[in-house]
Amino acid sequence: MADLVYQQVITDLNKRIMANEFADKKLPDERSLSEQYQVSRSSIKRALNVLANQGLIFKKRGSGTFINPLYLKNQSSFKYEGTNLGITDSLNTEGAQPSIQLLDFQVIPASQELQQDLFLAPDEFVYEIKRLRLLDDQPFMIEVGYIPIKLVPELNRQVVSKSIFTYVQESLKSAVTKSFLSISADASTAEDQKLLGLKPTEPVGVMSGIFFLDDGTPFEVSNMRLHYKYMKYTTFVSTEQ
Template identity: 30%
Template sequence: MQTKYEKIASTIRERIKNGTYPVDSLLPNQTDLVLEFGVSRMTIKKAIEILMMEGLVYSQRGMGTKILDHSFWDKDVSPIKEYDGLSYQMEKQNKKLESSVIKFDVGFPNKEIQKKLLLKAEQPIYQIIRLRILEGKPFVIEHTIMPCDLVPNLTTDILEKSVYTYLKKGLGLQFGGAYRTFQADRAEEHDKKYLECDDSDPILEVQQVIYLKDGTPIEFSKSRNRYDTRSYSILDVDYS
């Protein structure tokens, strides 16, 4: 379910696309938008930040919010600080996302995983590899490890849908934060087979550890992205 600010961002986005808000014009000021949508100024600010992240508008204090009517990017852009899952991100954009399970096993953590997820050697873990397919095209390969005791009853059916929805709604878990690193890498066998990469194609690899509200690490994953299909962004605007 979309939040109020996501719905408002969708409405403004559509107005930009259909010309209600012309290119190079200014978005109505926040006071007018507050009155129109019947929400707080903070909600309007969050909606505008989404559109800024997409490159559709640019906002600067004292200058208003300018309509750009195009994205800065030619690929899907994911906010660095968002960790609600790819299914959630694509649902917001009304894009069809499918998941194909390549591997789903139970094993035991090596020393690296023990350290990252604060596990003992005898604690079982899920070892998962999924191909995420966006609008019918291979998009990203996700290598995921989760402790079995924190994520009981995980099934292939859940993996083919949204794991994070199961964690949040099915198990009632709350995420507290994430630690991420980004690096370039060479295409591996899985990348060449499932992402249709050539030997010379670079891969954007994102490693992350997801933490629950109490600080317990619940996931370590590596997302392997084609260089030409996905990027990550952070909003950094000086409002002073």
């Protein structure tokens, strides 16, 4: 994983930045870094691009590369965070103990919408997995997931009570690294209120996603309803290509 040249540079620069080695908020120029690390300038550029896309540094043509002082400030609280790594299972627990309560688990025919999203023929089946996620025994999210049975024919209640993605990574040797995500808000339903302990006036955050395997196969459609105090999706956005 980290034996690639540009990834080593990323890791090391990250460390140096966090250690406040560049007190003037300015990084050495690319040609010097190329010398320092004994790698080509292209590799340095690639590493710097990754850091820039994360919002950690800004590059300014003609003057240099600068650290974003706001980057550090941005680690707030004990919330459920999507962040740029925004995958369901990447929970920012910060000490709290995450757990899963399986509410329902069955196999059903794929609806028309699921057929579209998961590339299924009309007669194919999916698992419907309804789970309640908790942090320190406090419920914060209701998650309903749909997975084609043909992708993981051997799924069972045991597996499904833990992290499915971890299981997939081990059994299929294919990680879930990409997704379409949609984030919105909604009034809470009676079920939301009951399961998440909400008052009738309190809302839920809604996150829906289609998750893909490495090779582009749509793996899961997931609809999540979160206690509003636990939903906080943070991201760094850049409009450049």
